[in-house]
Amino acid sequence: MRDRNEIVRERQSAIRRELDRRGIALKVVAMDAEISYSSITSYFPQAGGDRPAMIPMGVVYALAEARAIPDDLLSLLLPAGCMIVRAPEEIDHDEMERVARDYLAAKGAAHHPDSPDGREISDCEDRDLDQRAARLVAVAA
Known part of the structure; x- marks a missing residue:
């Protein structure tokens, strides 16, 4: 080492x-x-x-x-995997909840047996989840 x-x-x-x-x-x-x-x-x-x-x-x-x-x-x-991240000065907690629930609902639906790839996340669902995650990060910033 x-x-x-x-x-x-x-x-x-x-x-x-x-x-x-x-x-x-x-x-x-x-x-x-x-x-x-x-x-x-x-x-x-x-x-x-x-x-x-x-x-x-x-x-x-x-x-x-x-x-x-x-x-x-x-x-x-810092060690690998650690980083300095600044906490936002103001967070709209109501908007954060709305966007987080939206992401979680889409994530749950992507694992539904009737989704495009069944319980696996399809490419289109992955892109959609990425966009929703980006909105979540943007709300927190």
């Missing part, structure tokens, strides 16, 4: 490459997160430069709180 610290350092390097690709300057990241520029560059050095310093959780907290680095990139610091 690979050393966890090495995995995190590799991911820090990947974050730096992606920040560069997206045109996100480390000076802006440092200012937004209120972390010194020298510290930020030690955590996210240029490709071929120094080995990244191990990033402390307090720095990850500051970066996430300030939204200084996009959540999808900060998620690279």
